[in-house]
Amino acid sequence: MNHDAYPDNYIRGILNSVKSIAMVGASPVNVRPSYFAFKYLAQRGYDMIPVNPGHVGKDLLGKPFVASLSDIGRPIDMVDIFRNSSHILPVVEEVLTLDPLPKVIWMQLGARDDAAAAKAESVGIKVVMNRCPKIEYGRLSSEISWMGVNSRTLSSKRAPAPTQGMRLSLNRMSVGGGDTAASDRAAKNKSEQS
Amino acid sequence: MxxxxxxxxxxxxxxxxxxxxxxxxxxxxxxxxxxxxxxxxxxxxxxxxxxxxxxxxxxxxxxxxxxxxxxxxxxxxxxxxxxxxxxxxxxxxxxxxxxxxxxxxxxxxxxxxxxxxxxxxxxxxxxxxxxxxxxxxxxxxxxxxxxxxxxxxxxxxxxxxxxxxxxxxxxxxxxxxxxxxxxxxxxxxxxxxxxxxxxxxxxxxxxxxxxxxxxxxxxxxxxxxxxxxxxxxxxxxxxxxxxxxxxxxxxxxxxxxxxxxxxxxxxxxxxxxxxxxxxxxxxxxxxIETLPLRMQKHCDNAKAVAEFLAGHPAVASVNYAGLPSDKYHQLARKYAPKGAGAVFTFSLKGGYDAGVNLVSKLQLFSHLANVGDTRSLVIHPASTTHSQLDDAAKIKSGAGPDVVRLSVGIEDKEDLIADLEQALGA
Incomplete structure (x- = not known):
């Protein structure tokens, strides 16, 4: 997979197929990006599991925190990692000990570790790096258009008005991601420098 | 999909x-x-x-x-x-x-x-x-x-x-x-x-x-x-x-x-x-739905009008990057190959007075402070949009006293040229 620019169909396929998402580094602080994403994905119908050893015994929007991925005790479809790039590798190594393996490892905006991604991909796990699932879901459903964001999707079909707890259709004609080539290029330059 | x-x-x-x-x-x-x-x-x-x-x-x-x-x-x-x-x-x-x-x-x-x-x-x-x-x-x-x-x-x-x-x-x-x-x-x-x-x-x-x-x-x-x-x-x-x-x-x-x-x-x-x-x-x-259609027509008309003005005896010079002789022509070919826009200036041999006279005689071009309208527009920047600048700053920004600015609209180009011809002629 080219991790500089993902085809929309790749992202769409992931968001359409996964049901349970374990979020490593989920924060109960309501101005943190992980809290935003956790709440949004829960409202869009995903089965969310907060993973953070510092908050065991508490819950996040009604879901109890677990200390580690191995404490979840049931199969999960996707691991969403809210950690800096330098902390990605140990989490990926932990993921690789799970049985069954999850289908997807997702690393948040700003997080990228190509070596860790290669390890996961070598055992058939799909990897997304430096993206936010909330933003991608909002973009592909065109819900994010309300914020003036270029969703890079077009449709002549009437969409349902979104309500809480409802999964939206992500199956709109895609403008392919190519039209923000400039921002993809900038992200690639940055990752090569660091 | x-x-x-x-x-x-x-x-x-x-x-x-x-x-x-x-x-x-x-x-x-x-x-x-x-x-x-x-x-x-x-x-x-x-x-x-x-x-x-x-x-x-x-x-x-x-x-x-x-x-x-x-x-x-x-x-x-x-x-x-x-x-x-x-x-x-x-x-x-x-x-x-x-x-x-x-x-x-x-x-x-x-x-x-x-x-x-x-x-x-x-x-x-x-x-x-x-x-x-x-x-x-x-x-x-x-x-x-x-x-x-x-x-x-x-x-x-x-x-x-x-x-x-x-x-x-x-x-x-x-x-x-x-x-x-x-x-x-x-x-x-x-x-x-x-x-x-x-x-x-x-x-x-x-x-x-x-x-x-x-x-x-x-x-x-x-x-x-x-x-x-x-x-x-x-x-x-x-x-x-x-x-x-x-x-x-x-x-x-x-x-x-x-x-x-x-x-x-x-x-x-x-x-x-x-x-x-x-x-x-x-x-x-x-x-915006018609932007591509309008913009091409604006550019095509502007080029025709600029060519007409460049050949007119009352005109001292034309600044339009779409003209091959223009200082910015190579940059226009690189950055704007479909057309060099529809806003440009020209200067009159008769100076400030000739500019004021031209503006007053035009029948189709509207004298106002805007650009990018379907209608063709004309203005004398030195006395209007750039009037708050001092003379040196006017010249530096391309709005000297003899300069007239056009924003060429999407009318028929023959009518625009005829209007300029009558206004420049007398």
């Missing part, structure tokens, strides 16, 4: 607009409302905390305006956009995110006269200091960079003479200085030039001109290219630092490559207040 890239004309008609989810209306409805109901207290809190996508109050966002924003972002190849009340408002909102009092920005000397005034006088009172550079001398931009420089501002096609700016060369200076390049793309429109493809980090427009295109609605827009890293060195605290207005959110960390557009919305538009009327957004959207 295929990952296929639609063309510019398809985006001009479709981007951002989908049938209304509630009514099925196919044209974008005018949501002429100040406010939007919340589902419940938690929904309201989520919206105010920027945790959910949605509408609160039209000063912060409106569904009609959002269609316009997404459409222009798509046409420019940006990640997001924010529509505001005018091009001038766009400039205030952009610089408010980038500059603290005492900071500097470098601006090309060749700019719309209103921008020169805004930068020189209004922004000075905010402690935002403009440093001028010459777009014909790229090294003058490099020399102007200081540790307090926070941005570089240029026009792609510069008012009033329609000169073409070497965007790539200036973007190299901006990158080296670690500051964003802001390009005012009003006179080109994305149909002729897409500055983001040439290294711009932020694009601004007066939508009032070619994008709206019909001379009936004011508007401005800010497009975020998603290319600039705001996190380095704490230079841009509005984007990189926890914002007290939002309980400590850091915008870049939360919104990634469209954080600048969000900052303009939630820190700029929300607090400064220059919101665009949804009715104006609707009018401008309707205009």
């Amino acid at each position: 295929s990952d296929r890239l639609p063309g510019f004309s398809t985006l001009a008609v479709h981007a951002g607009a989908q049938p209304d989810p509630t009514t099925g209306a196919r044209a974008t409805p005018i949501y002429q409302t100040t406010s939007f109901v919340f589902n419940d207290a938690d929904h309201a809190a989520s919206l105010f905390g920027l945790q959910a996508f949605g509408n609160i109050y039209t000063r912060i966002g409106n569904p009609t305006n959002a269609v316009l924003e997404e459409r222009v972002a798509a046409l420019e190849g940006g990640t997001a956009a924010l529509a505001v009340a005018s091009g001038h408002a766009a400039q205030v909102v952009v610089l408010q995110q980038l500059l603290q009092p005492g900071d500097e920005f470098i601006a090309a000397r060749k700019l719309y006269g209103g921008s020169i005034n805004q930068f020189t006088h209004a922004f000075k009172s905010f402690g935002w200091n403009v440093v001028w550079a010459d777009p014909d001398d790229i090294a003058s931009f490099e020399r102007a960079v200081t540790p307090r420089t926070k941005a570089i501002f240029i026009e792609s096609i510069a008012n009033p003479a329609g000169s073409i700016t070497d965007i790539e060369a200036i973007s190299t200076v901006a990158r080296k200085a670690g500051v964003p390049l802001i390009v005012d793309n009003t006179l080109a429109s994305p149909y002729l030039i897409r500055p983001i493809d040439h290294g711009a980090d932020i694009v601004v427009h007066s939508l009032t001109k070619f994008l709206g295109g019909h001379g009936n609605s004011l508007g401005g827009i800010i497009v975020d290219a998603g290319t600039f890293d705001w996190s380095t060195g704490g230079k841009y605290p509005m984007l990189s630092e926890p914002r007290p207005e939002y309980h400590g959110i850091r915008l870049q960390e939360t919104f990634g490559n469209f954080a600048f557009a969000i900052a303009c919305r939630v820190l700029g538009l929300r607090d400064l207040g220059p919101a665009l009327s949804p009715f104006n957004a609707f009018m401008i959207l309707t205009g």
Whole structure:
């Protein structure tokens, strides 16, 4: 997979197929990006599991925190990692000990570790790096258009008005991601420098 | 569902607009409302905390305006956009995110006269200091960079003479200085030039001109290219630092490559207040649907009119980058191969008086202070748009006393030439 620019169909396929998402580094602080994403994905119908050893015994929007991925005790479809790039590798190594393996490892905006991604991909796990699932879901459903964001999707079909707890259709004609080539290029330059 | 890239004309008609989810209306409805109901207290809190996508109050966002924003972002190849009340408002909102009092920005000397005034006088009172550079001398931009420089501002096609700016060369200076390049793309429109493809980090427009295109609605827009890293060195605290207005959110960390557009919305538009009327957004959207058709006709007509003027005995010189003899012709071929725009100047052998006389005799060209209308327009900048500049500054910005500016419309070119011929002849 080219991790500089993902085809929309790749992202769409992931968001359409996964049901349970374990979020490593989920924060109960309501101005943190992980809290935003956790709440949004829960409202869009995903089965969310907060993973953070510092908050065991508490819950996040009604879901109890677990200390580690191995404490979840049931199969999960996707691991969403809210950690800096330098902390990605140990989490990926932990993921690789799970049985069954999850289908997807997702690393948040700003997080990228190509070596860790290669390890996961070598055992058939799909990897997304430096993206936010909330933003991608909002973009592909065109819900994010309300914020003036270029969703890079077009449709002549009437969409349902979104309500809480409802999964939206992500199956709109895609403008392919190519039209923000400039921002993809900038992200690639940055990752090569660091 | 295929990952296929639609063309510019398809985006001009479709981007951002989908049938209304509630009514099925196919044209974008005018949501002429100040406010939007919340589902419940938690929904309201989520919206105010920027945790959910949605509408609160039209000063912060409106569904009609959002269609316009997404459409222009798509046409420019940006990640997001924010529509505001005018091009001038766009400039205030952009610089408010980038500059603290005492900071500097470098601006090309060749700019719309209103921008020169805004930068020189209004922004000075905010402690935002403009440093001028010459777009014909790229090294003058490099020399102007200081540790307090926070941005570089240029026009792609510069008012009033329609000169073409070497965007790539200036973007190299901006990158080296670690500051964003802001390009005012009003006179080109994305149909002729897409500055983001040439290294711009932020694009601004007066939508009032070619994008709206019909001379009936004011508007401005800010497009975020998603290319600039705001996190380095704490230079841009509005984007990189926890914002007290939002309980400590850091915008870049939360919104990634469209954080600048969000900052303009939630820190700029929300607090400064220059919101665009949804009715104006609707009018401008309707205009944009025909942008590719109109813009090509504007350019073709402008070229014909420029060629006519260049051969007329009363005309001393014509500044139009579409003419092979023009100083900016090579830059026009590189940046605007479909046409060099429709705004340009020419000078009359008879000087100031001949300019005033010409304007008074024209029958089809309207004498007014705007450009980018379907109608052909004429103005004598020295006595109007650039009148507040002193004589030296007038000449430097291309608006000397003998200069007349045209904005060529989409009428039949033969009629425009005949009108100029009668007005120049007597």
